Amino acid sequence: MQDYFKNIPEIKFEGENSDNPLAFKFYDENKTILGKSMKEHFRFATCYWHTFTWPGLDPFGGQTFERPWMGNADPIKMAEQKLNCAFDFFTKIKTPFFCFHDRDIAPEGSNYKETQKNFMHIIDLMEYKIEETGMKLLWGTANAFSHKRYMSGASTNPDPEVFAYKAAQVKDCMDATLRLGGQNYVLWGGREGYETILNTDMSKEMDNLKRFLELVVNYKHKIGFKGQILIEPKPHEPTKHQYDFDSAACLAFIRKAGLEGEIKLNIEANHATLSGHNYEHEIAYAIANDALGSLDINRGDTLIGWDTDQFPNNPADLIMAFYFIFSNGGLGNGGLNFDAKIRRQSIDPEDLFYAHIGGMDVCAKTLVAVEKLIDDNVIPKFIKDRYSDWDGELGKYIHNKDSSLDSIHQRVIDNDIDPKTRSGRQEYLENIINKYL
Numbered sequence: 016m017q018d019y020f021k022n023i024p025e026i027k028f029e030g031e032n033s034d035n036p037l038a039f040k041f042y043d044e045n046k047t048i049l050g051k052s053m054k055e056h057f058r059f060a061t062c063y064w065h066t067f068t069w070p071g072l073d074p075f076g077g078q079t080f081e082r083p084w085m086g087n088a089d090p091i092k093m094a095e096q097k098l099n100c101a102f103d104f105f106t107k108i109k110t111p112f113f114c115f116h117d118r119d120i121a122p123e124g125s126n127y128k129e130t131q132k133n134f135m136h137i138i139d140l141m142e143y144k145i146e147e148t149g150m151k152l153l154w155g156t157a158n159a160f161s162h163k164r165y166m167s168g169a170s171t172n173p174d175p176e177v178f179a180y181k182a183a184q185v186k187d188c189m190d191a192t193l194r195l196g197g198q199n200y201v202l203w204g205g206r207e208g209y210e211t212i213l214n215t216d217m218s219k220e221m222d223n224l225k226r227f228l229e230l231v232v233n234y235k236h237k238i239g240f241k242g243q244i245l246i247e248p249k250p251h252e253p254t255k256h257q258y259d260f261d262s263a264a265c266l267a268f269i270r271k272a273g274l275e276g277e278i279k280l281n282i283e284a285n286h287a288t289l290s291g292h293n294y295e296h297e298i299a300y301a302i303a304n305d306a307l308g309s310l311d312i313n314r315g316d317t318l319i320g321w322d323t324d325q326f327p328n329n330p331a332d333l334i335m336a337f338y339f340i341f342s343n344g345g346l347g348n349g350g351l352n353f354d355a356k357i358r359r360q361s362i363d364p365e366d367l368f369y370a371h372i373g374g375m376d377v378c379a380k381t382l383v384a385v386e387k388l389i390d391d392n393v394i395p396k397f398i399k400d401r402y403s404d405w406d407g408e409l410g411k412y413i414h415n416k417d418s419s420l421d422s423i424h425q426r427v428i429d430n431d432i433d434p435k436t437r438s439g440r441q442e443y444l445e446n447i448i449n450k451y452l
C-alpha cells in the first residue's frame with residue numbers, strides 16, 4: 016500500500032514560530048552554517064530497521080504497530096510494499112540518506128540460494144527507486160545476529176559453518192552496497208562476544224574475528240569499494256561480554272589485526288552511555304586516533320538501563336559531541352543515521368514523522384549553538400593555555416629522546432621541582448557552555 020503516508024505532506028522548514036507539528040522549526044536544509052548547508056553537514060539517514068521493520072515489541076510484549084507491509088501475505092509482496100512506503104517516507108522527511116540491513120529489506124528463504132534470490136530481487140527494485148528519487152545509501156550492513164544460527168556468535172561461533180554463512184551473507188551485502196553507491200559499510204558485532212567463559216575459547220574467537228575483518232578488507236579492495244569499512248562499538252546486548260565494547264576496545268582490535276586506517280568507527284550515542292562513557296568521549300577518542308567514520312544518533316533513558324534507542328531531543332546532550340565533530344572537519348563520508356525508534360505506543364504513521372522532525376530539529380538547533388562556540392574559540396583557548404607548559408623547557412626535555420627516567424629524576428632534585436596545584440575550572444566552563452544552549 017503505497018499510500019500509507021498519503022495524509023502526510025512533504026516536510027518543509029517553517030521556522031521557530033510555526034505551530035505546524037509536521038514542519039521543521041530549526042532544520043533548514045539550505046541554511047549555510049560553518050561554511051556549508053545544514054544538509055551537507057549532517058548527511059542525515061533514516062534507518063530501515065527501527066522505522067519500517069521493528070513491529071513495536073519489547074521483552075514483555077509483542078507487535079503493536081499495524082503497518083500494511085507487516086501482514087501475513089506473501090513475504091516478497093510485503094517486502095516490495097515496505098520498499099515503496101520506505102521511499103515515500105524518505106522523500107517526505109528528506110533525510111538525503113538511508114541505511115539498511117540485508118534482512119530488513121528482504122525475507123529469508125528456505126536455503127541460502129533462495130535467501131540470496133529474495134535479497135537480489137529487492138536490491139534490483141531499490142536500485143530503481145534510488146535512481147527515481149535521488150536518495151543515497153549512507154551504509155549497508157548484514158544482520159548476522161537475529162537468526163538462531165547466530166545464537167552462539169557469527170564470526171566468533173564455535174562452528175566454522177556459521178562463520179562461512181556469515182561471510183557469504185556479508186559478501187552479498189557488500190556487493191549490493193557497492194552497486195547501490197553506498198558510501199560506507201558497517202559491521203556491528205551483534206553476537207560477537209560471549210555469555211560464559213565456561214564454554215568459551217576466547218583466544219580462538221578473537222582470532223576468528225580477526226580473520227573475518229581481514230577477509231572483509233581484502234574483499235573491499237578486490238571489488239573496488241571506495242567507501243569506508245566501519246565497526247560499531249557496543250558494550251553488551253545481546254551478549255554479556257562484547258569484543259567491540261567501546262571505541263578503545265575496537266581500536267585495540269583493529270590494531271591487533273593490523274587494519275589501522277582500513278577500518279574506522281561508527282559511534283552510537285546509546286551504546287556510548289551503555290559502556291559507561293558518553294557520546295562526546297567516544298567521538299573524541301575516535302578523532303584522537305583518526306578513526307571517526309560515521310555516527311548513529313539516538314539516546315538512552317537515564318531510568319532504563321538498556322538500549323532504548325530513542326530519538327535525540329536535548330541540545331545539551333549533543334553540544335560537546337557536535338563541537339568535537341564540527342571543529343574537526345565534520346563528518347566526511349559519514350553521516351548522522353537515526354538508529355532510533357519511536358515508542359511502542361506511538362502507533363500512527365505521523366508518529367514516525369514527529370520523531371524524525373524532532374531529531375533533525377534538535378541537531379539543527381545544536382549546530383547553531385556550536386557554530387558560535389567554535390567562532391568564539393573559548394574552549395580551545397582554555398585548553399591550549401592549560402597545557403601550555405608542555406611547550407616550555409621541561410615539557411620539551413621530557414620528549415627529548417635523550418632524556419630518561421633517571422635524568423628526569425636528577426632534574427627534579429637539581430631544580431627542586433615542586434608542582435603547584437591549579438584549578439581545572441569545570442564549573443566555570445560548564446557555565447560558558449550553558450550560555451550557548
Ligand code: XLS
Nearest residue numbers: 156203247283311322354
Ligand atoms: C544495534 C545496533 C544496530 C547497528 C546496525 O544495537 O545499533 O542497529 O547500527 O547493525
Ligand code: NI
Nearest residue numbers: 283285322324
Ligand atoms: Ni543501538
Ligand code: NI
Nearest residue numbers: 247283311354
Ligand atoms: Ni547502531
